[in-house]
Amino acid sequence: MSAVYDRFLPLIPERGTILDAGCGSGRDSRMFIANGYDVTSFDASPELVALARSINGVPASVATFSSFCSEQLYDGIWACASLLHLPRAQLVEVITGLADLLAPKGVFYLSFKQGVHERITGGRQFTDMTGEMLGELVARIHILRIRECWVTEDARRDRSDQWLNAILEKQQA
Secondary structure, three states, rough: HHHHHHHHHHHOOOOOOEEEEEOOOOOOHHHHHHHOOEEEEEEEHHHHHHHHHHHHOOOOEEEEOOOOOOOOOOEEEEOOHHHHOOOOOHHHHHHHHHOOOEEEEEEEEEEEEOOOEEEEEOEEEEEOOOOHHHHHHHHHHOOEEEEEEEEEEEEOOOOOOOOOOEEEEEOOO
């Protein structure tokens, strides 16, 4: 993950604010906090939030992408392998709602498995994405533009998935 952090974190001001949307066990939130960032974390899974709190010491809350609300604006939003658990039909609405929480010049990292499929595996929703599909999606969200988009190999040794990574940025009004 360090290569992805190296692309995202230089875009966040020192001691800036990061929203970890779909924080899972809190791995990334813990790293951001350790590096001096002010982090807000949430996940829809009470079990994963409990892990984030107990194992990683992350003050995460239980919320969905749609139910999370905040008065705070964030310098960065981190949605690592989390939005892929939504049906494709919900992505524009959810990403727009999250983007409304970005400060001026804020950035939004997101990642999906590379591909075109949408499926349920083991009772969980998975939505894949290609660069072209992401471009079409972001074109429908007028406050965002794609800053950069790239593909990486899965870091887990037992997996051969490719991941579509993107950093979006809030456009000036």
